[in-house]
Amino acid sequence: xxxxxxxxxxxxxxxxxxxxxxxxxxxxxxxxxxxxxxxxxxxxxxxxxxxxxxxxxxxxxxxxxxxxxxxxxxxxxxxxxxxxxxxxxxxxxxxxxxxxxxxxxxxxxxxxxxxxxxxxxxxxxxxxxxxxxxx
Numbered sequence: 001x002x003x004x005x006x007x008x009x010x011x012x013x014x015x016x017x018x019x020x021x022x023x024x025x026x027x028x029x030x031x032x033x034x035x036x037x038x039x040x041x042x043x044x045x046x047x048x049x050x051x052x053x054x055x056x057x058x059x060x061x062x063x064x065x066x067x068x069x070x071x072x073x074x075x076x077x078x079x080x081x082x083x084x085x086x087x088x089x090x091x092x093x094x095x096x097x098x099x100x101x102x103x104x105x106x107x108x109x110x111x112x113x114x115x116x117x118x119x120x121x122x123x124x125x126x127x128x129x130x131x132x133x134x135x
Contacts, residue, residue: 069114
């Protein structure tokens with residue numbers, strides 16, 4: 001499991017933070033019902049970035065940019081949410097799938113095979129980057 005602390009920073013986009021220190025734990029997995037960490041995925045897999053936040057309060061926006069081996073952003077996931085004041089933890093997830101109605105990627109599509117990155121932003125600030133392989 002990948003574990004990364006994040007500290008709120010002052011600035012025009014920063015959200016006021018009260019309560020316990022803000023931390024999070026993230027992992028990449030094929031299946032949300034069986035959260036087994038992995039960093040190697042096939043073109044047939046749905047790739048989930050699952051995160052548990054602790055100490056997060058108020059309204060936020062999570063953005064995950066899925067970056068291909070050639071450095072171009074393939075897809076961007078955006079999620080606006082509000083965390084209840086009394087919530088100890090809050091869970092978020094984003095996913096990438098190569099199987100879509102008009103986009104059916106095959107192993108011949110070499111731009112999708114190789115080292116990828118999931119770049120996670122909270123309130124417009126990069127908080128973590130997760131490398132993984134697609135084969």
